[in-house]
Amino acid sequence: MKKLWKPGHSVTLSLVVTYIAAAGLLAAMICLPSLMRLWFLSGSYPGLHPLSSLQILFYVCCPAGWAAIISLLKLLHNICKEQVFTRQNIKLLRLLSWCFVFTALASVFATYIYYPCVLIFAAASFMAIILRVVKNVMEQATIMREEQELTI
Numbered sequence: 001m002k003k004l005w006k007p008g009h010s011v012t013l014s015l016v017v018t019y020i021a022a023a024g025l026l027a028a029m030i031c032l033p034s035l036m037r038l039w040f041l042s043g044s045y046p047g048l049h050p051l052s053s054l055q056i057l058f059y060v061c062c063p064a065g066w067a068a069i070i071s072l073l074k075l076l077h078n079i080c081k082e083q084v085f086t087r088q089n090i091k092l093l094r095l096l097s098w099c100f101v102f103t104a105l106a107s108v109f110a111t112y113i114y115y116p117c118v119l120i121f122a123a124a125s126f127m128a129i130i131l132r133v134v135k136n137v138m139e140q141a142t143i144m145r146e147e148q149e150l151t152i
Contacts, residue, residue, distance in 0.1 A: 008080075015076050022069045029062060053113035057120070061103045068099040085142040093135035100128035 036055050071092045078089055104124035110117040 011076055011079050015073070015080075018069060018072050018076065022073075025062070025065050025069065028058070032058060053110050054117070057106060057110040057117060060106050064099040064102045064106075068096055071095045071099070085138065085145045087142065090135060090139050090142060093131055093138060097128050097131035097135060100124045100131060104128060 032055060036052065075089055075092045075096075078084070078086065078092075083089070101124075104121050107117045107120040107124060111121060
């Protein structure tokens with residue numbers, strides 16, 4: 001029986017999804033102010049509306065989002081080149097985890113204005129923890145690979 005899904009397909013799919021996420025982030029950065037104006041015109045809201053706090057959170061987290069997308073693209077391209085256990089990949093995973101930590105901290109402040117932002121905090125915190133564990137595993141594997149190369 002022929003195997004339809006090959007290991008390289010996962011990396012290719014991840015690259016495609018990451019490029020789509022980058023396009024989505026760019027589209028959201030451009031279109032969000034117009035959408036927010038439409039929502040505000042549909043009713044009168046005294047003070048800071050919860051949707052505007054989400055918009056502020058979104059734009060505060062955009063630099064972290066772009067840093068995460070660029071890091072992920074570099075990491076996936078390194079994997080395509082079969083450069084898996086390298087110091088550069090460890091740095092990229094570390095940067096990715098810090099992007100999620102930043103998003104979690106920013107969402108904590110937004111929670112004071114709009115409580116459902118606590119869900120963003122929970123998701124970002126969980127992703128940061130997962131990435132730190134993966135980074136630690138990759139770091140240990142890289143150390144072991146380097147020691148093995150020295151003994152040969």
